[in-house]
Amino acid sequence: MLYTVKTISSPHNDEIKQLTRLVQNSRERRKQGVMVLEGIHLTAAALDAGQPPQRLYLNETASAHPEVQALLTRMPAAVTVIMLPESIMAKVSALASPPELLTLCQRPCPPQPAPDAARVVLEDIQDPGNLGTILRCAAASGVREVLLSKGCVDVYSPKVLRAGMGAHFVLHIHEQVDLAVSLTQFSGRKLVTYLEGSSSLYSQDLTGPVALVFGNEGAGVSPALLALADARVRIPMPGHAESLNVAMAATVCLFERVRQQEAVKPC
Known part of the structure; x- marks a missing residue:
């Protein structure tokens, strides 16, 4: 000892x-x-x-x-x-x-992400369970860079850590980011989830450099970030739900990216 x-x-x-x-x-x-x-x-x-x-x-x-x-x-x-x-x-x-x-x-100090690295961008997520679940899904789907606005709940709070189930330790988590500046500098495609989006998630190419942007549980993505989007995408919901919880929406998007990447792998 x-x-x-x-x-x-x-x-x-x-x-x-x-x-x-x-x-x-x-x-x-x-x-x-x-x-x-x-x-x-x-x-x-x-x-x-x-x-x-x-x-x-x-x-x-x-x-x-x-x-x-x-x-x-x-x-x-x-x-x-x-x-x-x-x-x-x-x-x-x-x-x-x-x-x-x-x-x-x-608390770790991650390196700055490469300009074309795929990323999850989170604006003003308030629920610790939602944030931890999104981190866990990002880790599981292979998207390592996660950017959080100043208005997000503390990503290293005990509740978020428990919900993340260890995801914090395999991700590069960037806190208190000016998301508008970061998205402007990003060289890949910027896709914002939006209930009234004109494009289906499943019509988008998610295999390359992409920033998936998710907003606050109640207010959604702000107009400032919506204005920067290359596409405003919706998740088709043929059933009777009004909307999806933000953590569920992020899970659907991240694993649609995984599905597309698997589909283009050589046999």
Whole structure:
């Protein structure tokens, strides 16, 4: 065992107060440049991506859990492991049941995307579940670049991280982007999802460099971004639904791109 182990038993400890603020407050997380990972799966995903935690808080009731022990063997020597009573872990975590562990990781600084790299562009997405699901679908479909407007919910909030299921660690996520400037500089095609769009999604060529733009849950894509679109596309809905949830719409678009790419592969 190379890492250092400490124990904190008081909920009034200053470090516990700071950890609680980090879990609850996006401004504090941005200020400190960190994200909080809750549970075994997200910590393992971060390690798999070569992103070791700065600090690990371990629920003492789970210290003998085989998966926890396996994670601990992967910890670099610089990591400090803090043992917490389950009662403190329950107060710190936002989960209904206290997790086996919490880890603090540095927020990544991704490289600028290539001018022709396919991308998902998100304007003012507010629901953490929607944002996490879109990230998960982007990762699964092979689109690595994700651009978020300043009005999006904190992409590294615990809720978004849980919904993303590790997608954060395989994507290049660009926060607080001026989307109009970015789309103007993009050399590929810009497709904006729009309920009243004149073109069907399925009539579009999605195989090359493309920016898929999705807007706010209530307001949709802003007029400023609509004006930059090469095409305003709709998802055909022959049934009786008025519209699709933004995460569902993104899933349909991303996997239509996958289908088209599969169709043009040589036999």
